[in-house]
Amino acid sequence: MERFFRYVTEAAEQSILVKMTLSKPADKHDELRNVYVKPVLIKERRLFAFTYHYERRDETKNYDATQMLEVLKALIPSRFLNAVLFTVSEDVTLLVSSKGKAIIQTKKVQECREQNLEHDKQKNRLVNPANPWWYQLGLTTREGKITADMQHKFKQIYKYAEIVESLIKPMKFDGTVHIADMGAGKGYLTFALYELLTQKLNLDVLIKGVEIRSDLVLKINDIIKSDNLKGMEFVESSIEAFHPEKLDVLIALHACNTATDDAIASGIKAGAKLIVCAPCCHKQIRQEMEASGKTDMITRYGIFLERQAVMITDTIRALILEYFGYKTQVMEFIEMEHTPKNVLLVGRKSEKPVDKQAILEEINALKQRFGIKKHYLETLLKIG
């Protein structure tokens, strides 16, 4: 093992470390499934980005070379039994047996590899402010320069594009990808999605932005028309009344209260392969919890009751997605200061069978504990 760590140290020192993977958890029930390491350049500092892939979420942390080695030593072999170091010229594999015996295999590589230190730079490629719609939407000057007061918004848009890219890129589609963006609002994220999918991922798409406000629908459809964008349209409709027949991807970001449930329900009913939503206000469950009078030492403080209602609402949503065969993750969404509404629920349709009864029992236990009669999404999908 020491030999492997020496290889890593040398690769880091010589800037030839391309990537590293840690796999085969020592405890097969460990929530942490694997770790992916890559070098990055952040503000002129060479760091190592560790992406921790947990069962239901991913987490990324950056370390300098010294910290990186300490972290590796804490993970190998106590958490992971296999590790592969990919350098520009060689692959070094460490295999540790369950009895703690370690072997190392090295293999010279034929192909020409190089370090990719791109990190922040990559973001800019996903959404191009020079595209005319960003000016028409009021985010840039006519020359495509982001205006001072829209810098923050644009940062959020990039971050969103990054997240969506990581979710959609590995997916396989048959022909046109049907997408609904429910509660699309001013269309910022819908355009980012369109741009990402058509210009970067080269997909043939039909994106429908569903929005109840007719003024927004009119304005956005004018922009779509003037830029001659094929494969995108805004539809004036409530989320509740919009029932797509074909749907591959459902997006619902910050749709108010139970409109998120209406969106999730229509995604599930239409058999969407991917459901992505960032819930907004969570009144329904909070009101039920309050009415039940079951507050405790923590939730007697209104703000904590609200936060708990948010978590319970979204946990039940995640469980319902699991019930319908979606592998579900709850992750942090774009950072939005001063608001706890930064959760992203992601459900990917899976072929794996699920224990529906066990999931129902979990939902019921949660409801009982917190004095909830019914989650609105259960009502919509007629379960429970």
Ligand SMILES: C[S@@+](CC[C@H](N)C(=O)[O-])C[C@H]1O[C@@H](n2cnc3c(N)ncnc32)[C@H](O)[C@@H]1O
């Ligand atoms: C907070 S904005 C979010 C816009 C966009 N998705 C985003 O995250 O930037 C919510 C939008 O959803 C629309 N909306 C709210 N309830 C809706 C419903 N039931 N049906 C359709 N649109 C709805 C509102 O008019 C508003 O434009």
